[in-house]
Amino acid sequence: MIILNKQQILDKFDADAITLLLKQGFIAFSQKQVQMPPVQHLLFEQANGDCCIKSGYLQGDSQFVVKVSGGFYDNPAQGLASNQGLMMAFSAQTGEPQALLLDEGWLTALRTALAGRIVAELCAPKHISAVGIIGTGMQARLHLMYLKSVIPCRQLWVWGRSETALEEYRQYAQAEGFEVNVTLDAAVLGRHCQFIVTTTPSREAILQAADIQPGTHITAVGADGAGKHELTPELVAKADKILVDSRDQCTEFGEISSAFQQQLLTNHTLTEIGIALAQNTSFRDNEQQITLADLTGLGIQDVQIVKGILE
Amino acid sequence: MIILNKQQILDKFDADAITLLLKQGFIAFSQKQVQMPPVQHLLFEQANGDCCIKSGYLQGDSQFVVKVSGGFYDNPAQGLASNQGLMMAFSAQTGEPQALLLDEGWLTALRTALAGRIVAELCAPKHISAVGIIGTGMQARLHLMYLKSVIPCRQLWVWGRSETALEEYRQYAQAEGFEVNVTLDAAVLGRHCQFIVTTTPSREAILQAADIQPGTHITAVGADGAGKHELTPELVAKADKILVDSRDQCTEFGEISSAFQQQLLTNHTLTEIGIALAQNTSFRDNEQQITLADLTGLGIQDVQIVKGILE
Numbered sequence: 081m082i083i084l085n086k087q088q089i090l091d092k093f094d095a096d097a098i099t100l101l102l103k104q105g106f107i108a109f110s111q112k113q114v115q116m117p118p119v120q121h122l123l124f125e126q127a128n129g130d131c132c133i134k135s136g137y138l139q140g141d142s143q144f145v146v147k148v149s150g151g152f153y154d155n156p157a158q159g160l161a162s163n164q165g166l167m168m169a170f171s172a173q174t175g176e177p178q179a180l181l182l183d184e185g186w187l188t189a190l191r192t193a194l195a196g197r198i199v200a201e202l203c204a205p206k207h208i209s210a211v212g213i214i215g216t217g218m219q220a221r222l223h224l225m226y227l228k229s230v231i232p233c234r235q236l237w238v239w240g241r242s243e244t245a246l247e248e249y250r251q252y253a254q255a256e257g258f259e260v261n262v263t264l265d266a267a268v269l270g271r272h273c274q275f276i277v278t279t280t281p282s283r284e285a286i287l288q289a290a291d292i293q294p295g296t297h298i299t300a301v302g303a304d305g306a307g308k309h310e311l312t313p314e315l316v317a318k319a320d321k322i323l324v325d326s327r328d329q330c331t332e333f334g335e336i337s338s339a340f341q342q343q344l345l346t347n348h349t350l351t352e353i354g355i356a357l358a359q360n361t362s363f364r365d366n367e368q369q370i371t372l373a374d375l376t377g378l379g380i381q382d383v384q385i386v387k388g389i390l391e
Numbered sequence: 392m393i394i395l396n397k398q399q400i401l402d403k404f405d406a407d408a409i410t411l412l413l414k415q416g417f418i419a420f421s422q423k424q425v426q427m428p429p430v431q432h433l434l435f436e437q438a439n440g441d442c443c444i445k446s447g448y449l450q451g452d453s454q455f456v457v458k459v460s461g462g463f464y465d466n467p468a469q470g471l472a473s474n475q476g477l478m479m480a481f482s483a484q485t486g487e488p489q490a491l492l493l494d495e496g497w498l499t500a501l502r503t504a505l506a507g508r509i510v511a512e513l514c515a516p517k518h519i520s521a522v523g524i525i526g527t528g529m530q531a532r533l534h535l536m537y538l539k540s541v542i543p544c545r546q547l548w549v550w551g552r553s554e555t556a557l558e559e560y561r562q563y564a565q566a567e568g569f570e571v572n573v574t575l576d577a578a579v580l581g582r583h584c585q586f587i588v589t590t591t592p593s594r595e596a597i598l599q600a601a602d603i604q605p606g607t608h609i610t611a612v613g614a615d616g617a618g619k620h621e622l623t624p625e626l627v628a629k630a631d632k633i634l635v636d637s638r639d640q641c642t643e644f645g646e647i648s649s650a651f652q653q654q655l656l657t658n659h660t661l662t663e664i665g666i667a668l669a670q671n672t673s674f675r676d677n678e679q680q681i682t683l684a685d686l687t688g689l690g691i692q693d694v695q696i697v698k699g700i701l702e
Contacts, residue, residue, distance in 0.1 A: 081493070115433050115434065117431035117432055117433065117444070118429060118431070120428035120429070120431060120444070120446050121428055122426050122428065122446060122448050122455055123426065124448070124455075124483050124484075124486075126483075126484075127483060127484045127485070129483075129484075129485075129486055131446075131455065131481070131486060133428070133431070133444060133446050133457055135431050135433060135444050137433050137435070144433055144435075144442065146444055146457075146459050148457050148479065148481065148488075150481065150486025151486070152484070152485050152486040155485055155486070158485070160485055160487070164481075164485065164486030164487055164488075165486065165488075166479075166488055168459065168477075170442070170459065170461065170475075172435050172437075172438060172440075173435075173437075173438045173440075173463070174438070174440075174463050174466055174469070174471055174475065175435075175440055175442060175461030175462070175463040175466070175475030175476065176471070176475055177459075177475075177476075177477055177493065180491065182392070182488065
């Protein structure tokens with residue numbers, strides 16, 4: 081069995097090649113060519129942590145993948161990363177373990193940020209006067225880094241709960257080439273931005289319906305388990321078009337799940353990313369629509385990023 | 392992270408200590424002290440293989456466990472074991488990987504056999520003129536080995552599909568101290584045995600209702616996923632008392648699932664092993680009852696056996 085540590089994995093990481101694999105994965109998923117059992121969730125209340133276990137197999141592949149991914153939100157106080165985890169590849173012919181990728185949660189963070197870039201290609205409005213990032217953690221950084229290649233705007237608003245964290249993020253984003261405004265008031269960010277990414281594990285809504293202008297796109301990344309959400313159900317329902325990575329996962333535990341379960345989305349079509357990609361046109365019909373993408377994270381993304389690292 | 396190979400794991404294996412941990416685990420599970428998400432199943436038709444992913448956390452423990460367990464039934468023809476897999480322990484405080492147990496499926500096989508021993512203590516009739524084993528593989532061997540300490544009978548009938556496999560099993564069982572009869576006709580085994588264990592991944596029933604005498608106990612181990620079964624629904628319904636490791640798992644995909652879904656068990660109580668153990672008496676009320684135990688395998692068993700190995 082091959083064992084790779086984080087540095088070895090990052091050395092093999094090719095964002096563009098893996099983005100292509102992720103697109104193929106989303107399409108295969110929506111075409112029912114992927115076995116992807118329901119996600120397992122564990123909750124560690126005493127440690128302010130959670131863990132999800134995802135697995136997947138793309139029909140015809142020589143391997144299948146299992147991923148254990150934890151978020152332990154008190155870790156930074158001990159000098160540890162919040163994101164933890166590993167990925168494993170097994171032979172689909174014999175079941176033997178083939179590779180252990182001790183990525184410390186990085187591959188999950190990277191494939192999520194690359195999914196955000198794919199969504200931006202599908203949904204971003206033509207004219208963006210500022211990009212908005214909700215959150216200041218790892219995903220807030222990676223997402224911004226990969227948006228740069230598909231969104232030319234370099235005006236940035238960032239929302240966080242801590243001025244220290246905002247200041248650190250400002251320095252990061254400036255080094256990435258952005259002019260950075262920080263705020264503790266998400267409504268202010270909403271007023272200025274036409275492309276917003278929400279990246280926190282919040283259990284209370286941060287953005288309200290009144291905060292968002294026509295012609296805005298929101299990518300909601302944080303909600304990946306029961307009880308997590310960053311947008312009010314009314315804001316979700318205000319979206320003109322909704323993109324989901326998986327209809328089943330998003331309606332069960334994604335950002336849109338509350339609005340869906342409250343019957344607020346009965347007039348909406350929930351379009352999977354794989355369907356939108358296969359159509360090969362912009363998901364956005366005009367510059368006035370509010371578009372929303374709900375990313376819960378799919379086992380097929382793990383399958384594809386592991387494939388990209390091991391190839 | 393500690394990495395243990397199969398031999399290192401077997402060197403640390405203490406059957407009696409782990410049996411005690413397993414009993415505590417079954418009781419905690421039935422008392423709702425265990426987080427155990429629904430099992431993930433993957434199917435590899437092209438390789439005659441399947442894989443299940445189980446995870447579990449016993450409230451208060453310092454670690455949680457994830458297990459990947461495969462059965463690839465064409466492996467023996469290539470000189471590989473059918474059972475494959477590994478177990479992992481992660482910190483419940485930080486999410487960090489703590490231990491990787493490269494057990495090649497042995498811990499799953501062992502904790503299953505030890506669960507069978509626990510069931511035998513609860514259900515075995517007093518007078519057993521012969522033990523019957525359906526199947527000749529690894530589980531058929533381990534089960535027999537651990538039954539010896541709780542069932543004094545040394546008369547054995549074994550059913551298999553291949554005379555070669557039966558002959559190999561005969562030699563194994565003779566070395567374990569049994570007088571061995573082999574048969575290709577499961578009905579013959581049913582007529583002679585009052586304690587029967589079914590251990591195959593069969594998708595067709597092997598034992599019929601008419602094959603079983605009053606006063607018999609059957610432990611059904613093989614059916615652990617949709618479509619697998621070794622007993623007819625009529626035989627399941629003929630049981631006077633039914634023990635299950637998990638009511639949810641057994642009714643969804645265990646041996647009893649067909650009978651349950653056909654409404655043949657509406658007059659039966661499905662008692663979890665953890666409930667029966669907490670009552671601390673025999674599950675069997677008299678020597679005429681037919682008792683049936685359905686073992687699908689629980690994530691808490693993996694939690695407990697990993698704890699036993701790492702302690």
